[in-house]
Amino acid sequence: MNALPAPAPAAGAGMDKRFDPASYEGKWQAWWDEQDLYHCPADPEGEGPAPYCILIPPPNVTGKLHMGHALQSTLQDLVTRWRRMRGDNALWLPGTDHAGIATQLMVERHLEERGSSRLELGREKFVERVWEWKREYRANIRGQLQRLGASCDWSRERFTLDDGLARAVRTAFVSLHREGLIYRGEHMVNWSPVLRTAVSDLEVESREVEGTLYRLAYPLEREGEEEEGGAADGGEELVVATTRPETMLGDTAVAYHPDDERYRRLAGRFARLPILGRRLRLVADEHVDPEFGTGLVKVTPFHDPNDYEIGRRHDLPGVRAIGLDGRMTAEAGPDFEGLDRFEARRRVVERLEAEGRLVGSERHVHSVGHSQRSGEPVEPMLSPQWFADVSGMAKEALAAVEDGRIELIPSSWNKTWEHWLANIRPWVISRQLWWGHRIPAWYDPDGGCHVAMNREQAERLAGTAELTRDPDVLDTWFSSGLWPISTLGWPDEEAADLRTWYPTDVLITGSDIIFFWVARMVMLSQHFRGEVPFRTVHLTGLVRDADGEKMSKTKGNTLDPLELVEEYGADAIRFTLAVLDVPGRNIPVDLERMAGYRAFGNKIWNAVRFALARTEGAIVPASAEELLGGDLAAPERWILSRLEATAAAVDGALEEFRFDRACNSLYRFFWHELCDWYIEFAKPALSGRAARPRTAETLLFAIDSSLRLLHPAMPHLTEELWQRLPRAEAGESGEPAPRSISLADYPLGDGGLAAPDVERGMDAVVAAVQAARSLRRERNLPAAAGMSLFVEDGEAEIVAFVVEQAPLLAAVAGVGKVAAGRGPDEAVRDRSGGLNLAFEVEAPAMSEAEKARLAKDLRKIEAEIAGARGRLSNPGFLEKAPPHVVEGNRARLAELEERRAAMIETLGNP
RNA sequence: AGGCCCGUAGCUCAGUUGGUUAGAGCGCUACGUUGACAUCGUAGAGGUCAGCGGUUCGAGUCCGCUCGGGCCUACCA
Numbered sequence: 001m002n003a004l005p006a007p008a009p010a011a012g013a014g015m016d017k018r019f020d021p022a023s024y025e026g027k028w029q030a031w032w033d034e035q036d037l038y039h040c041p042a043d044p045e046g047e048g049p050a051p052y053c054i055l056i057p058p059p060n061v062t063g064k065l066h067m068g069h070a071l072q073s074t075l076q077d078l079v080t081r082w083r084r085m086r087g088d089n090a091l092w093l094p095g096t097d098h099a100g101i102a103t104q105l106m107v108e109r110h111l112e113e114r115g116s117s118r119l120e121l122g123r124e125k126f127v128e129r130v131w132e133w134k135r136e137y138r139a140n141i142r143g144q145l146q147r148l149g150a151s152c153d154w155s156r157e158r159f160t161l162d163d164g165l166a167r168a169v170r171t172a173f174v175s176l177h178r179e180g181l182i183y184r185g186e187h188m189v190n191w192s193p194v195l196r197t198a199v200s201d202l203e204v205e206s207r208e209v210e211g212t213l214y215r216l217a218y219p220l221e222r223e224g225e226e227e228e229g230g231a232a233d234g235g236e237e238l239v240v241a242t243t244r245p246e247t248m249l250g251d252t253a254v255a256y257h258p259d260d261e262r263y264r265r266l267a268g269r270f271a272r273l274p275i276l277g278r279r280l281r282l283v284a285d286e287h288v289d290p291e292f293g294t295g296l297v298k299v300t301p302f303h304d305p306n307d308y309e310i311g312r313r314h315d316l317p318g319v320r321a322i323g324l325d326g327r328m329t330a331e332a333g334p335d336f337e338g339l340d341r342f343e344a345r346r347r348v349v350e351r352l353e354a355e356g357r358l359v360g361s362e363r364h365v366h367s368v369g370h371s372q373r374s375g376e377p378v379e380p381m382l383s384p385q386w387f388a389d390v391s392g393m394a395k396e397a398l399a400a401v402e403d404g405r406i407e408l409i410p411s412s413w414n415k416t417w418e419h420w421l422a423n424i425r426p427w428v429i430s431r432q433l434w435w436g437h438r439i440p441a442w443y444d445p446d447g448g449c450h451v452a453m454n455r456e457q458a459e460r461l462a463g464t465a466e467l468t469r470d471p472d473v474l475d476t477w478f479s480s481g482l483w484p485i486s487t488l489g490w491p492d493e494e495a496a497d498l499r500t501w502y503p504t505d506v507l508i509t510g511s512d513i514i515f516f517w518v519a520r521m522v523m524l525s526q527h528f529r530g531e532v533p534f535r536t537v538h539l540t541g542l543v544r545d546a547d548g549e550k551m552s553k554t555k556g557n558t559l560d561p562l563e564l565v566e567e568y569g570a571d572a573i574r575f576t577l578a579v580l581d582v583p584g585r586n587i588p589v590d591l592e593r594m595a596g597y598r599a600f601g602n603k604i605w606n607a608v609r610f611a612l613a614r615t616e617g618a619i620v621p622a623s624a625e626e627l628l629g630g631d632l633a634a635p636e637r638w639i640l641s642r643l644e645a646t647a648a649a650v651d652g653a654l655e656e657f658r659f660d661r662a663c664n665s666l667y668r669f670f671w672h673e674l675c676d677w678y679i680e681f682a683k684p685a686l687s688g689r690a691a692r693p694r695t696a697e698t699l700l701f702a703i704d705s706s707l708r709l710l711h712p713a714m715p716h717l718t719e720e721l722w723q724r725l726p727r728a729e730a731g732e733s734g735e736p737a738p739r740s741i742s743l744a745d746y747p748l749g750d751g752g753l754a755a756p757d758v759e760r761g762m763d764a765v766v767a768a769v770q771a772a773r774s775l776r777r778e779r780n781l782p783a784a785a786g787m788s789l790f791v792e793d794g795e796a797e798i799v800a801f802v803v804e805q806a807p808l809l810a811a812v813a814g815v816g817k818v819a820a821g822r823g824p825d826e827a828v829r830d831r832s833g834g835l836n837l838a839f840e841v842e843a844p845a846m847s848e849a850e851k852a853r854l855a856k857d858l859r860k861i862e863a864e865i866a867g868a869r870g871r872l873s874n875p876g877f878l879e880k881a882p883p884h885v886v887e888g889n890r891a892r893l894a895e896l897e898e899r900r901a902a903m904i905e906t907l908g909n910p
Numbered sequence: 911a912g913g914c915c916c917g918u919a920g921c922u923c924a925g926u927u928g929g930u931u932a933g934a935g936c937g938c939u940a941c942g943u944u945g946a947c948a949u950c951g952u953a954g955a956g957g958u959c960a961g962c963g964g965u966u967c968g969a970g971u972c973c974g975c976u977c978g979g980g981c982c983u984a985c986c987a
């Protein structure tokens with residue numbers, strides 16, 4: 001191996017006092033890339049380390065990474081780095097999505113700005129143009145991910161329109177078609193007049209709209225009146241209610257509920273459509289709500305999904321009154337032809353009013369489906385499209401979550417999952433766009449349709465070369481739905497990657513695309529592989545601003561991850577996002593908090609700087625055993641025990657994808673145990689004032705382990721610092737250290753370092769230190785003022801432990817003397833850490849403020865004593881509460897009484 | 911209309927199967943700088959856990975209702 005040397009300075013070199021992430025983040029990103037550290041070998045026979053795989057939710061190729069991507073990428077990278085350090089063959093497979101509508105719109109807009117258009121270029125040239133854009137933007141996404149420290153295997157980068165993926169798409173299409181699950185038909189679909197394409201139900205979002213409910217009077221034909229076009233004036237009128245009067249031009253019937261007594265007599269009769277004079281059948285249909293409006297519904301089979309169903313049930317004709325461009329057709333009559341549908345609405349109302357057919361109108365709030373991409377109301381439209389019947393696959397997907405083969409995190413999504421899949425409807429998979437996977441279907445001159453992998457096959461099937469290819473492309477989500485199998489090599493069942501990594505392990509994505517994407521992947525992957533595509537789905541919340549508001553460009557509260565990288569460093573962003581990821585909650589990104597985690601980086605930087613400067617000559621011990629062999633004193637055993645507990649907590653939290661807990665444990669340990677206490681305890685030992693065995697090695701060991709624990713969350717900082725740690729020369733003892741911290745072992749918390757007794761003792765020492773400091777502060781004693789501590793009572797072992805650790809108390813609390821036994825009467829007494837403490841101080845008398853505080857504490861303690869006594873004298877509690885709880889209460893009561901006695905004694909002193 | 915989630919310190923949020931004293935970060939107050947870090951340290955203040963009722967020896971935690979906020983799905987022409 002001729003690895004490039006790590007770009008960091010040699011161990012022991014002086015560190016800049018200034019903590020500046022920009023000075024090293026880019027350097028390490030480049031080095032990781034050069035070293036090709038994250039390339040994963042396929043291992044189809046399963047001979048090497050356990051496989052682990054995460055597939056990136058492919059960002060839109062023309063997009064720019066936003067905070068949601070930053071969040072998800074951070075978590076994916078965190079898991080990948082963690083599994084890699086645990087020894088797995090951990091693959092994070094990157095890629096991008098061609099994003100049909102979004103990308104096409106973007107390029108069209110661009111052309112428009114240049115006075116050109118898609119139609120002017122023509123299909124072929126336009127698609128070529130989009131490919132150019134794609135090439136330009138793909139590099140952007142990659143660069144942005146790298147700036148966040150992503151450890152993807154870039155050699156496996158995929159794009160949803162790659163040859164391999166295109167083959168997967170065609171194979172899936174042909175196969176589903178052969179199974180009868182994909183079919184072409186003319187059905188009611190959501191049509192976007194702006195995009196001029198059909199969109200699926202999921203691409204329609206309903207918005208509350210304040211509209212008008214118009215009441216229209218349709219003349220009823222006289223009974224027995226048979227001939228078409230007969231007059232109907234002077235007779236009865238039927239009043240129907242509608243929010244879309246323009247659709248009346250496409251009416252072919254009026255419906256009422258079959259049980260509606262008011263209208264049953266109308267069976268078999270006809271009404272006359274105002275303006276156009278069309279004859280309308282009267283039909284009885286269950287769908288009509290007799291309570292709403294007049295209980296009569298105008299029926300427009302071609303422009304309303306419910307009316308379409310009514311039309312089918314009653315074999316009604318349909319009239320296409322609105323065209324694909326959202327304008328009225330010739331069928332709508334010469335007065336309206338060519339008008340935009342909303343203009344037509346105004347004109348129709350005017351006209352009806354003039355004809356006396358408008359009998360009322362009222363404001364009416366209702367929800368209207370809008371095209372998610374283009375924003376305008378969708379037009380329900382009868383249109384020939386390709387559909388996928390996914391009901392069978394949906395059942396399987398439902399079962400996978402129900403029986404636990406797939407775990408959704410948080411599980412509160414289970415019900416939503418179930419509800420959607422149980423009520424799934426056919427999926428419109430064709431789009432009238434140019435950018436995407438073209439549907440592999442060809443038509444012969446007789447209109448016969450031939451679905452095949454390619455033109456040659458289709459020609460063979462058709463027996464003619466005179467074929468025209470279907471112009472439509474597939475819904476983008478059809479190809480993303482195949483992502484778990486297509487990226488790994490399917491349809492080649494023997495593909496090495498597929499055999500190595502399928503099924504993948506965890507999917508980390510936003511909950512907003514659970515149906516668009518997650519459900520489709522589960523359905524399609526299970527269908528073609530007979531196995532779930534991933535075992536766990538970690539659904540993240542939405543990234544919000546610090547006030548919990550949704551980020552949006554119009555509100556101007558968006559954050560750009562790359563700008564944040566410049567200001568705070570990638571590691572601070574990663575840590576912030578990871579610590580805020582609590583299952584089931586949104587992620588309120590607070591920049592002050594991010595600044596706090598940048599400060600955490602500074603803390604780590606300086607702790608290492610301190611350690612390197614003060615442990616000259618020492619090296620990181622090769623193992624915990626070696627270190628323990630050195631007859632360590634209490635502070636060393638304590639910090640190692642705490643390190644062990646932290647490692648176990650972090651690893652456990654990561655197993656459950658509780659990134660917040662993992663990060664909080666690390667933060668607390670590094671800052672509040674290692675820095676606040678251990679380093680302070682180590683100072684006198686390192687300076688030789690109170691030497692202890694192997695303090696330097698212990699500190700280096702704790703730092704080395706901490707950096708490894710922190711690495712998945714903060715890869716740059718930890719690499720930078722870890723490379724500086726002094727180690728044995730290669731060959732001197734055991735294996736050489738890996739090239740990069742990202743290849744080092746992850747501490748698991750099973751190193752035999754736990755020392756519960758030492759922890760109990762140290763807890764008492766810490767409590768005594770805090771009591772001393774508190775007293776000093778309370779009485780305004782200068783740091784230099786002498787202070788002695790008498791440990792008057794407590795568990796014998798703990799008392800002895802604290803007395804033995806007198807040098808620590810001296811070093812961090814200025815306590816000159818620590819002894820067991822009764823202190824002077826005038827000492828200040830406290831009960832802390834299970835010990836009765838008496839501090840002898842040369843102090844002015846207690847201040848009024850201190851007296852007041854003590855009195856307040858005393859009241860609180862007395863209330864608590866009363867509570868504990870109450871519980872302990874309650875027979876129900878004694879009988880039913882578990883013994884350890886009762887015991888805990890007894891101990892607590894005793895403790896409180898000791899504490900109260902100490903306080904009363906202190907209050908009694910002058 | 912149905913389903914889901916949330917309401918805890920000034921702010922943003924933790925709080926594992928109900929169990930003794932409800933935590934963190936930021937902010938706030940006071941004090942502190944002869945070399946790890948002022949991107950710091952020490953000591954503090956601050957909460958009737960939205961409200962009401964219930965289950966229980968015991969409820970922030972479980973159940974019901976009310977109020978407030980958010981999300982998802984479906985839909986009323």
